[in-house]
Amino acid sequence: MDLKTRESNKRKKLAGSKGNSADNPGKCARCGGAMIFERFQVSMEIFYAWRCLNCGDIMDSVVQKNRELVMSQKKQAV
Numbered sequence: 381m382d383l384k385t386r387e388s389n390k391r392k393k394l395a396g397s398k399g400n401s402a403d404n405p406g407k408c409a410r411c412g413g414a415m416i417f418e419r420f421q422v423s424m425e426i427f428y429a430w431r432c433l434n435c436g437d438i439m440d441s442v443v444q445k446n447r448e449l450v451m452s453q454k455k456q457a458v
């Protein structure tokens with residue numbers, strides 16, 4: 381289920397601090413600052429997303445995807 385997330389994380393590690401993987405958005409859409417790939421934890425949920433070092437903006441597409449995943453799983457579980 382989190383194949384893409386793991387793949388992204390692996391690529392990030394391989395790329396080192398340069399972070400020039402295919403998933404790297406490069407610059408913040410808001411302020412053009414540098415983005416870092418970070419692990420986030422909200423209660424029991426753990427997900428990875430790009431965060432801007434400058435303004436703290438989080439890449440919505442990644443976060444949204446993970447949220448949808450978690451929500452759909454919860455629906456199935458209940």
Ligand SMILES: [Zn+2]
Pocket residue numbers: 408409410411412413432433434435436437
């Ligand atoms: Zn920013």
